[in-house]
Amino acid sequence: MRNSEFHYTRRDFLVTAAVAAGAAAMPFAPARAAAKYTRHNVTSAEGQRMLASYAKGVEAMLKLPADHPQNWFRNAFTHFLDCPHGNWWFYVWHRGYLGYFERTIRALSGDADFAIPYWDWTELPQIPDGMFDGVLTPTDKAFAPYTGNLALFTSFIKPAMTSYWDSFSPAQLAQQNLRGYKKLEDVWNDVTGYSVSLKNGLSGNEAFATTCGSRYLSRDNPKLDAKTATNVSEFVVLSGLLPIDFYNPSSQLSFNSSKTTNHNVPPAGSSSFSTLEGMPHNKVHNYIGGYGPLDPGPYGNMTNNLSPVDPIFFLHHSNMDRLWDVWTRKQKKRNLPYLPVGDDLKTYSDEPFLFYVGGDGKYVGPSKAGDYLSTDVFDYDYTPGTGEKIVEPPAAAVAAKRGLPLTKGTLKANVASVAVPNAAIENHLAATSSQPLVAVVTIPRPSGLSNAREFDVLVNAPPGVTQVSADSPYYAGTVAFFGSMMPGMKMSEDATFTVPLRKDLQAFTALRATGNTTALNIRLVPSQEKSGPAPTLKALSVGTP
Amino acid sequence: MRGAVVAFTLSAHLALSGNAVSAQSTAHDMTLQLPHPLASDETAFVIVQIGAIGRGQEIEVTTASGQPLGVVSPFGVRAGQQAGTYPLPVPRDAIRNGQLSLRLTISQFGAPPRAPTAEEVPSVKLSVGPR
Numbered sequence: 001m002r003n004s005e006f007h008y009t010r011r012d013f014l015v016t017a018a019v020a021a022g023a024a025a026m027p028f029a030p031a032r033a034a035a036k037y038t039r040h041n042v043t044s045a046e047g048q049r050m051l052a053s054y055a056k057g058v059e060a061m062l063k064l065p066a067d068h069p070q071n072w073f074r075n076a077f078t079h080f081l082d083c084p085h086g087n088w089w090f091y092v093w094h095r096g097y098l099g100y101f102e103r104t105i106r107a108l109s110g111d112a113d114f115a116i117p118y119w120d121w122t123e124l125p126q127i128p129d130g131m132f133d134g135v136l137t138p139t140d141k142a143f144a145p146y147t148g149n150l151a152l153f154t155s156f157i158k159p160a161m162t163s164y165w166d167s168f169s170p171a172q173l174a175q176q177n178l179r180g181y182k183k184l185e186d187v188w189n190d191v192t193g194y195s196v197s198l199k200n201g202l203s204g205n206e207a208f209a210t211t212c213g214s215r216y217l218s219r220d221n222p223k224l225d226a227k228t229a230t231n232v233s234e235f236v237v238l239s240g241l242l243p244i245d246f247y248n249p250s251s252q253l254s255f256n257s258s259k260t261t262n263h264n265v266p267p268a269g270s271s272s273f274s275t276l277e278g279m280p281h282n283k284v285h286n287y288i289g290g291y292g293p294l295d296p297g298p299y300g301n302m303t304n305n306l307s308p309v310d311p312i313f314f315l316h317h318s319n320m321d322r323l324w325d326v327w328t329r330k331q332k333k334r335n336l337p338y339l340p341v342g343d344d345l346k347t348y349s350d351e352p353f354l355f356y357v358g359g360d361g362k363y364v365g366p367s368k369a370g371d372y373l374s375t376d377v378f379d380y381d382y383t384p385g386t387g388e389k390i391v392e393p394p395a396a397a398v399a400a401k402r403g404l405p406l407t408k409g410t411l412k413a414n415v416a417s418v419a420v421p422n423a424a425i426e427n428h429l430a431a432t433s434s435q436p437l438v439a440v441v442t443i444p445r446p447s448g449l450s451n452a453r454e455f456d457v458l459v460n461a462p463p464g465v466t467q468v469s470a471d472s473p474y475y476a477g478t479v480a481f482f483g484s485m486m487p488g489m490k491m492s493e494d495a496t497f498t499v500p501l502r503k504d505l506q507a508f509t510a511l512r513a514t515g516n517t518t519a520l521n522i523r524l525v526p527s528q529e530k531s532g533p534a535p536t537l538k539a540l541s542v543g544t545p
Numbered sequence: 546m547r548g549a550v551v552a553f554t555l556s557a558h559l560a561l562s563g564n565a566v567s568a569q570s571t572a573h574d575m576t577l578q579l580p581h582p583l584a585s586d587e588t589a590f591v592i593v594q595i596g597a598i599g600r601g602q603e604i605e606v607t608t609a610s611g612q613p614l615g616v617v618s619p620f621g622v623r624a625g626q627q628a629g630t631y632p633l634p635v636p637r638d639a640i641r642n643g644q645l646s647l648r649l650t651i652s653q654f655g656a657p658p659r660a661p662t663a664e665e666v667p668s669v670k671l672s673v674g675p676r
Binding site: 204230235243252278287 | 595601603616620621626636
């Protein structure tokens with residue numbers, strides 16, 4: 001599996017230099033030596049051997065006292081207190097979490113070569129058989145002294161968690177406050193499912209799971225159901241690897257979930273999940289824990305932020321991390337950015353991660369997301385699995401040009417002005433183009449008193465032009481509101497429309513006389529004369545979607 | 546020319562004003578129009594926005610004929626929070642004449658799945674993803 005091409009692509013990740021230079025991609029970095037550790041598919045012989053070491057490590061962690069940072073449950077609480085989901089630190093935080101955990105297992109199992117095997121659920125849509133053996137399932141009797149019931153768990157771990165909480169630095173407390181935890185009791189309410197507002201416990205909200213109910217799937221019933229299998233299908237996984245942007249506000253175009261101000265809070269409004277986090281990641285977690293069959297709860301460990309109590313967690317996330325590595329190598333092969341670009345790279349890299357525990361049993365102390373952008377920090381790679389084919393794209397895809405990012409126009413007197421590179425226009429006008437230029441127009445929803453529902457989009461029309469026919473050289477298209485305005489219904493105030501720009505617009509014909517860019521002046525007029533005033537342009541951008 | 550553009554803009558409205566879409570989908574079904582025909586190397590995505598739903602509840606998305614597109618199963622969302630927006634890739638053969646007919650259901654405890662409310666699924670869009 002250590003073929004030269006694989007290692008050539010994974011080792012050219014010069015993070016420090018990239019951050020320092022603000023560079024987005026370094027596609028021609030030199031080949032480097034093979035990684036020290038390899039994460040194998042759990043179904044392989046090497047993967048099976050790793051499971052034996054994994055079990056030794058888990059057993060040792062279970063036996064550690066509750067006040068030891070490497071105790072099995074304490075390790076799970078690191079995730080509970082600090083894990084990001086639904087934002088763009090999801091992959092990088094979990095890379096750090098798994099990397100340190102791997103070192104812990106290496107140290108406690110005595111296997112100096114240990115690397116977390118990955119569970120390629122696309123290839124094997126059922127829990128690997130070995131994960132039902134001994135301590136590799138949280139239903140094993142070895143867990144019972146701690147998770148036999150909530151009282152046992154509380155008496156075992158809560159005093160140690162209280163001491164740990166009391167030792168937090170101001171920076172750690174500030175992060176917990178952002179998360180909504182102002183005191184340990186707030187944390188514990190989420191462990192027990194107690195609702196302060198309802199003054200009652202909700203079984204479905206309980207993060208704690210008893211030994212016998214800690215995992216829904218069993219050796220006799222190991223398979224993911226048909227719906228979960230759909231979410232982990234090769235089609236979904238490959239689609240999730242398609243985005244060419246590390247982050248894009250449009251979820252289908254983004255490899256990562258929402259961009260947020262820090263890793264502990266969701267974005268204002270609604271999180272935007274990437275395909276891979278939102279579909280296979282989430283559904284595998286929840287189905288293993290019994291969403292559906294065990295409704296309305298209590299559920300197994302995998303359904304919540306204490307999910308690392310179930311050892312399958314680390315095989316699941318090893319596969320997610322592998323997919324990030326696949327995506328990164330795909331980006332490099334195509335000379336595309338594989339990290340945030342521009343100022344975003346520093347913002348992203350500087351995010352503090354404060355709760356990791358090292359392989360030596362000591363707290364790592366303050367570290368940053370930028371420390372974990374590369375697999376180099378833990379010196380590992382992966383054997384190939386599902387999705388690998390996307391790294392080597394068809395020749396036609398390699399040759400495809402990247403389109404024009406949406407360029408925001410300047411608004412003045414209800415006219416939007418955008419300077420569009422002539423190269424982008426030439427690409428747009430090419431007979432073989434599959435990336436049409438579009439105008440993305442935002443206007444207010446018409447009031448109930450206005451009859452105007454349709455507006456024509458004019459490009460570089462002289463000021464006196466207020467009506468056009470369909471064959472006008474200024475006419476780009478019409479945006480239309482559908483049906484009545486339904487004032488009693490909650491609707492957004494503005495609407496955004498995407499209008500492909502006709503190739504025969506007069507604005508494009510003078511291309512070569514205008515230097516490197518062509519100025520497009522765009523405005524909207526009512527389609528039907530005297531139906532109402534022109535809408536107020538709220539925003540307008542031009543680019544290739 | 547103009548007719549084609551109007552048809553596009555109507556679909557753009559459907560795609561961009563999800564409140565209207567979900568309000569019309571009490572029978573579970575809806576039909577969405579692609580913003581433009583798919584190029585040979587493009588993939589369509591259904592973008593499903595999920596509101597604050599109960600823990601354990603999931604949104605299942607299929608075509609009207611029952612072909613599964615995926616299940617939205619929120620994870621890591623605290624009680625009472627919006628569950629987020631999820632892009633589900635759509636197999637090319639599920640699209641007919643630039644349109645996708647969808648069926649959304651939400652699971653509920655002790656009862657068959659039902660149509661989600663506008664609060665549970667505020668919007669559904671059909672978009673074209675990266676090539």
